[in-house]
Amino acid sequence: MSINPAIFRAYDIRGTYPLNLNNETAKLIGQAIGSEALNRQQSTICVGYDGRLSSPVLSDALIAGLLQSGVSVIDLGMVPTPVLYFATHALDTGSGVMITGSHNPADYNGCKIMLGGHTLSGDEITGLYHRITSGDLAEGTGTLTQQDIKVLYHDRVLKNHILQRSLKVVVDCGNGIPGPWITPLLKAFGCQVIPLYCDVDGHFPNHHPDPEKAENLVDLITEVQQSGADIGLALDGDGDRLVVVDNQGKVITPDQLICLFAQDLLQRHPGSKIVYDVKCSITLPRLIDQLGGQSDMWCCGHSMIKNRMQQTKAMFGGEFSGHLFFAEQWYGFDDGLYAAVRLLELLGRTDLTVAELFHPFAPLPSTPMIHIPVTDESKFEIIEQFREFDFAPANVYSIDGLRVEYPDGWFGLRPSNTTPMLTLRVEALTSSALVRISALLEEKLKSIIPDLQIPELAFTNYTTSIYREDTNATDT
Structure with missing residues (x-):
């Protein structure tokens, strides 16, 4: 059968159900993943799925394909994405597939794939498409087992972490899969929890499970203010991203979160390496350098950051989109639930207060993350033409699009890996520098x-980050 190559993306497989991702395609994808796993000497794969309406049937189809390839499967059932990652470590498989549409609209779904401890991306993802179209698919008979991993995950998250004072916490999961997991987790940690949309409902009746968009944080902010809570936490649809609202109802930017965690880590582990993506604030590498750490700017994308951390043995990583990666006391994957526990600790x-805790990392003047619609073909051509400009005396970095850094600010321009968009951001030490660089x-x-x-x-003069005016952001 024909299969749409467009669903094989830079970081994962993603399509709309049942238009270009259905039971038949999921089975073929499962057989291709199993074939690739066997080629990498991986014989057992964990599988989990999120709370979307299409996820259970897609999971069944994917498992059927995996078994047909000859690999064995441990079926975890409905779990957050980081729990799937955890299972690959706890059950010693090293390999797993998560059926999830993440924070995308309700009719989207897809797969995030880890084989032998390595998250697939780029050519490795498109390689699965080529396996399917060329018929390079293994045949065999795998075995299927089920495993409930909830208690094991909760116990491991709370190991070595203590809450020293009681905190009132509002948690908004947008009816995504993290709700039934983080609520008992934080209660066991000693928090007073006010759940908001923590029941799983794939229709997403209250708001979309994408906390990067301002409109999806309105109810959380209101509840924090009205309840007098210490903090508000929002997780995305599959639980691998965390967004924080302070006690005053103001959104803490991802840059601020990464700075706080970097400071904590470097105070305890001087000289450690920290990876961050090209969209992060200039304050982050400066803070890391001041504290004696090693800053490492890298490409956007959860798989890119995880793999970079493995290659360089970094102890922590962060993305501007809200993914946080702990290798110290954890496993180096992005986990919004675990990040919440580390923050509350x-x-x-x-x-x-939360406002006071993050005050030293107050955002610089910046634009929001701006998304400009273009064609999939032209977005790369525009970047190439941009490379020909002379930006002296700026330093120009081209590891992922372009990041042009002046002494008093910077701009970043890159092609989205998931949509026909250019994404750009400008940040500066002063408002006048922001205006100048934006105009350029x-x-x-x-x-x-x-x-x-x-x-x-x-290019209006913003003093906060992605959570003002930018209501059309879709993905990285």
């Missing part, structure tokens, strides 16, 4: 494509 050690970026963009439509107010 840090807060509990102090007498500070806009001038260069329009010199390449004169009729390019930049969203209204995109």
